[in-house]
Amino acid sequence: MSKRRPDPKTPSRDDLPGYEQDLRRVSERAHGRLTEILQEVDTAAGLLGELLAKTGAERATMVRTEPVRLHGLALCDLLEARSREAWFSDPARAVELAELAVEVSDRLDTQHYGTAIVEDARALAWAYLGNAYQVASDLRRAEEALLSAEEHFRLGDEDELTRAQILSFQASLYNAQGRFEEAARLLDRAIAVYRDAKARHLEGRTLIQKATALGYAGKFRQAERLIRRGLSRINVLEEPRLLVMARHNLIWYLTEDGHHEEAQKALEETRGLYLTLREQVNLVLLRWLEGRIAFGLGRLEEAEAALREARDTFIERGIGFDAALVSLHLAAVYAKKGDAAEMKRLAAEMVPIFESRDLHPEVLAALTVFRQAAAAEEVTLGLVERMATYLQRARRNPEMRFESEGRP
Amino acid sequence: MPSSVAPSPEELDRLLVRLRPLVVEILQDWEIPEGEAEKLMSEVLARLTYRWSRIPDPEHWVLMALEKEARNHSARSRKEPGDE
Numbered sequence: 001m002s003k004r005r006p007d008p009k010t011p012s013r014d015d016l017p018g019y020e021q022d023l024r025r026v027s028e029r030a031h032g033r034l035t036e037i038l039q040e041v042d043t044a045a046g047l048l049g050e051l052l053a054k055t056g057a058e059r060a061t062m063v064r065t066e067p068v069r070l071h072g073l074a075l076c077d078l079l080e081a082r083s084r085e086a087w088f089s090d091p092a093r094a095v096e097l098a099e100l101a102v103e104v105s106d107r108l109d110t111q112h113y114g115t116a117i118v119e120d121a122r123a124l125a126w127a128y129l130g131n132a133y134q135v136a137s138d139l140r141r142a143e144e145a146l147l148s149a150e151e152h153f154r155l156g157d158e159d160e161l162t163r164a165q166i167l168s169f170q171a172s173l174y175n176a177q178g179r180f181e182e183a184a185r186l187l188d189r190a191i192a193v194y195r196d197a198k199a200r201h202l203e204g205r206t207l208i209q210k211a212t213a214l215g216y217a218g219k220f221r222q223a224e225r226l227i228r229r230g231l232s233r234i235n236v237l238e239e240p241r242l243l244v245m246a247r248h249n250l251i252w253y254l255t256e257d258g259h260h261e262e263a264q265k266a267l268e269e270t271r272g273l274y275l276t277l278r279e280q281v282n283l284v285l286l287r288w289l290e291g292r293i294a295f296g297l298g299r300l301e302e303a304e305a306a307l308r309e310a311r312d313t314f315i316e317r318g319i320g321f322d323a324a325l326v327s328l329h330l331a332a333v334y335a336k337k338g339d340a341a342e343m344k345r346l347a348a349e350m351v352p353i354f355e356s357r358d359l360h361p362e363v364l365a366a367l368t369v370f371r372q373a374a375a376a377e378e379v380t381l382g383l384v385e386r387m388a389t390y391l392q393r394a395r396r397n398p399e400m401r402f403e404s405e406g407r408p
Numbered sequence: 409m410p411s412s413v414a415p416s417p418e419e420l421d422r423l424l425v426r427l428r429p430l431v432v433e434i435l436q437d438w439e440i441p442e443g444e445a446e447k448l449m450s451e452v453l454a455r456l457t458y459r460w461s462r463i464p465d466p467e468h469w470v471l472m473a474l475e476k477e478a479r480n481h482s483a484r485s486r487k488e489p490g491d492e
Contacts, residue, residue: 018431022446027424030453037414037457073458074413102415114451155454160472161462199471343434386491 024172035072053316063103075112076101080128084264088281091136098129101345114342115204119156123149142173162379164193169212178396180217181368182212182254190265204233211253216396218389220253227253243271244265251289260296262393267293284313288326304333315352321395323353328388331370335381347374362395366402414460420453423466430471438478448477 026279046080051059077100086094105125108118118147130145149166156162167190174183176258187210194203207230224401236243247270254263273284291306307330314323327350334343350367359367370387387402394400414429415423452473456466463469 017436017442017445019435019442019445022442022449023424023431025446026449026453027421028449030457033415033454034414034417034420041413066442077413077461090428113458114454116451117455118425118458120455157473157476161459162470196463198468202464251422311462337430 003400007309012221018070027135041074042074044072044078047072047075048078049282051079051100052082059100059342061379062104063100063107070102071118073108073121076108076125078106080124083128087132087135091132094132095129095136098125098132098332101125104131115155116157120159120162123152123156126152127166127169131172134169134173138175138178139176142176144355146170146173160193161197161199162201163247164190164197164206166281167193168209169210175213175216175396178393178400179218180213180396184212184217187213199237201235202231204230204235204240205239206230208242208249211246212249215249215253216393220257223253224250224257231251240273241277241279244277247273248285248289252292255292255296256288258296260293263293264297268365269355280313284310287313288329291326292329294338295329300333300337304330308332320353320359321363321391324359324363325388325391327394328370328391329383332381332384332388333378335384340377340379341381343374343377347371360394362399362401363391366390366394369402412461414457415466420457427467427470429456433473434471434474434478437457438482440478440481448481450472452477 017080030302031380047059047152051062054062062182079097083094083097083101086097094265102122102125105118105122108121110118113121126145126149129140130149131146133139133142133305146166150170153162162194167186171183171186171190174180174186191203191210194200194206207226211223211230212225214220214226231243231246231250234242249264251263251266251270254260254266271286274282287306288310291303291310294303294306294330302402307326311326311330314320321364327346334340345354347370352373353367366387370379370383390400390402394402431449435448440448452470454472456463456470458465
């Protein structure tokens with residue numbers, strides 16, 4: 001420990017207080033507090049069950065009308081954990097659960113918990129709500145919620161781990177807004193916090209998150225390096241889904257960077273993980289990746305089959321953006337084969353994708369350029385690749401325009 | 409990283425015993441008066457207990473949190489009227 005004493009004429013340690021009585025009482029109080037917390041955790045589990053069994057309106061009423069029972073910090077934690085679980089499967093539910101966490105945190109008793117703990121809990125609840133909004137594509141509310149999180153954070157004890165969590169959610173929002181460099185800078189701060197706190201897994205997870213931001217920005221080489229660093233730090237047993245996501249992204253960046261042989265080898269090592277998780281979304285991503293690698297290695301028939309399967313699944317599930325992107329990857333296969341007839345058919349099959357609601361006007365305009373070029377048998381591999389690159393970046397940046405030769 | 413929601417009484421005792429010399433050193437370095445030390449350390453332990461499942465390295469966290477509390481306490485004490 002470094003010296004902090006303001007007076008240089010420091011007495012020897014023997015002359016200083018030993019704090020025996022203080023520390024004995026601290027221990028007694030801590031044990032008392034521990035018993036209360038364990039009781040609260042038990043109660044919170046029961047309350048969560050009751051809350052989740054009710055409809056949305058009844059839940060809100062229950063939180064409002066039975067404040068004493070719901071003055072539970074542990075209940076906030078449980079609601080946030082449930083919200084996190086629903087991020088990918090049911091974003092609307094993730095929002096609903098996080099809203100409940102905010103409402104419960106708003107009623108926490110500062111006399112009982114102390115202001116620092118209550119404000120920290122409120123900061124986290126708002127941060128979770130912000131991220132849930134972001135996942136549900138409501139970026140305006142996400143921004144507002146994260147601002148509230150920051151305000152409560154400043155009113156509390158400014159716990160570094162809470163700060164890192166808020167930074168991480170803010171970075172996710174920046175990614176969703178296409179502000180990749182800013183996201184990476186925020187994540188650097190979160191990574192430093194986790195490193196200082198010796199939180200190895202969280203540091204690894206955040207390195208992987210930063211790699212994703214750089215990947216969106218097209219910085220594949222840097223993203224690869226960061227993912228490898230992240231993978232060396234994460235606890236696989238704690239988050240198996242994170243491992244699959246990180247490995248998937250790594251292989252994707254290798255492919256985009258032209259390292260197809262290495263990508264193929266890495267995919268073979270990872271295939272078992274996709275199959276173990278047995279999640280539909282990961283299985284379709286696997287087919288997409290297989291198609292991209294096969295294309296890069298010149299195995300065009302194999303690439304076509306895999307990409308068609310991935311595209312059909314995205315269309316079935318109404319995921320327009322990914323369907324459009326896979327279609328362009330499929331178009332690259334036909335361009336390489338010089339198959340104008342299949343290219344025209346593909347362009348016609350893209351009509352349902354145009355009806356998808358998750359495509360913004362600039363992307364629709366770009367896809368129209370593609371359809372027109374296909375009709376005129378003027379699609380080149382270069383055009384398809386430029387469009388695919390545009391689409392990947394435009395996903396997170398609605399303002400971005402596709403600059404074609406025929407468009408001012 | 410702790411996975412349980414709160415430490416067991418035994419875990420808490422072991423942590424306090426192991427950290428005692430470093431805790432005393434921090435309190436002495438910041439010239440925290442006896443009596444005040446209890447308040448500071450209790451606050452830190454309450455936060456530790458509530459956040460147990462989120463704190464990867466509790467011992468490290470306690471020392472950092474106590475250092476911050478002691479620094480803030482010292483700053484507050486110096487600002488009190490009559491001390492200037």
